[in-house]
Amino acid sequence: MRRDYFSRLSRAARWFLPPAEAAEVLEDYREIVAGRSEEELRRDLGTPRAAMRQLAQPKAYRRWLAAFAGLTVCLLLPSGDVVLRACLKTFDKNGGVGDNRKKQAGAGENASIPK
Numbered sequence: 769m770r771r772d773y774f775s776r777l778s779r780a781a782r783w784f785l786p787p788a789e790a791a792e793v794l795e796d797y798r799e800i801v802a803g804r805s806e807e808e809l810r811r812d813l814g815t816p817r818a819a820m821r822q823l824a825q826p827k828a829y830r831r832w833l834a835a836f837a838g839l840t841v842c843l844l845l846p847s848g849d850v851v852l853r854a855c856l857k858t859f860d861k862n863g864g865v866g867d868n869r870k871k872q873a874g875a876g877e878n879a880s881i882p883k
Contacts, residue, residue: 773806774798777816784824793823 777797781790797819801809813819 773809773816774801777801777819780816780820781823784820793820 774797778794781793781797784790785793800813804812814822
């Protein structure tokens with residue numbers, strides 16, 4: 769019966785973990801499984817699938833990715849502000865919004881605006 773538990777454990781490890789990590793985990797579990805009944809293994813480790821899910825921890829990985837994304841956004845906000853301001857200054861110098869404001873503040877449509 770130990771063979772059955774280990775074969776299911778092996779299949780679960782290959783499903784939930786990267787190949788190199790699965791091989792390393794299976795080496796460790798081979799020592800743990802040796803000489804124990806399947807009932808003991810299920811009681812101590814749970815089902816093979818549950819044991820591998822604990823090692824994979826997809827929720828913790830997703831939380832880490834969300835935290836990393838949040839920190840990246842916070843880090844990039846100041847640089848984005850600098851880029852936006854530089855673009856607006858260039859737009860202003862090339863006759864953009866700033867030029868229209870000067871025309872609106874002028875005496876009339878025929879008034880000349882010195883540059």
